[in-house]
Amino acid sequence: MLKGFKDFLMRGNVVDLAVAVVIGTAFTAIVTAFTTSLIKPLIASLGSAETKGLGIQLREGKDDTYLDFSNVINAAINFIIVAAVVYFVLVLPIKKIQERRKRGEEPGPAEPTNVELLIEIRDLLAAQQNNHQQQPTVVQDRRGPAI
Template identity: 70%
Template sequence: MLKGFKDFIMRGNVLDLAVAVVMGTAFTAVVTAVVTNLINPLIASVGGSNVSGLAWQIVGGNEKSVMDIGAVLTAIINFVIIAAVVYFALVLPVKKIQERRKRGEEPGPAEPTQVELLAEIRDLLRDQQQRSSR
C-alpha cells in the first residue's frame, strides 16, 4: 500500500500539478497587486499627483487613485521567493531521486538477433521431427 502511494507521489505529473497550483497561487497575488494598485487607480483618477514613499496618489484626496508600487514589488518578490522554495524544496530533490532510480535500473535483456531466432526455430523443428519419427 505504501509502495503504491510512493510511486503515485513520485510520478512526474503529480509533482508538476502541485508545482502548478503553488505557482498559480503565487502569481495570482502578483496579478491582483498589479490590478489593484496600478490599473484601478489609473481608472479612478482624473489627474494630479501626490508622492508618498513608494505609493503615488494621482488625485489628491481620492484614495482610489493611489498607485502603490511597493505592494506590487512585494508581490513580485513573494512570487520569486515562493518559486525558489518550490524549486529547491520539491522539484530539485524529486529530479535527483528519479535520476537515482534510473541509474539503479538494469537494462533489460537484449532482443535476439535474426540468426539466433532462426537457430531457435531450426532446433525446435528438429526436436519436433525427432518426436514424430519415434
C-alpha cells in the same frame, strides 16, 4: 503499500499537480503575511514623509488615484519566495530521485511480471467460474418460475 504510494508520487503529472497546488495555497498565506508585515513597510519607508509610501498620487484628494509601487514590488517578492521554496523543497528532490532511477541506483515503479499477470487472470477466471456455478438454473412453465 508504501512502495505503491511512492511509485504514484514519482509520476511526472502528479508532481506537477502537487507543485501547482502548493504554489497556489500552502505557502501563499505565510509568504503574504511575511511580505505584507515586514517587506512592504521597508519599501514604503523609501517614499517621502508627505506620501503614503513608495508611490505617486495622481490627483490630490482622491485616494483611488494613488499608484502604490510597494504593492507591486511586494507581490513580486512574494512570488519569488514561494517559487524558491517550492523548487528547493519539492522539485529539486524529485529530480534527484528521478536521476538516480535513470542511473539504476534506485528501482523505478514495479511492473508486474508475466507470472503475476497469469496468476491474476487465473484467479479472475476461477472467480467468474464460481459465480456461474452458484447461480441456480431457473425453469419456467405457464404457472411461473420454478427452481
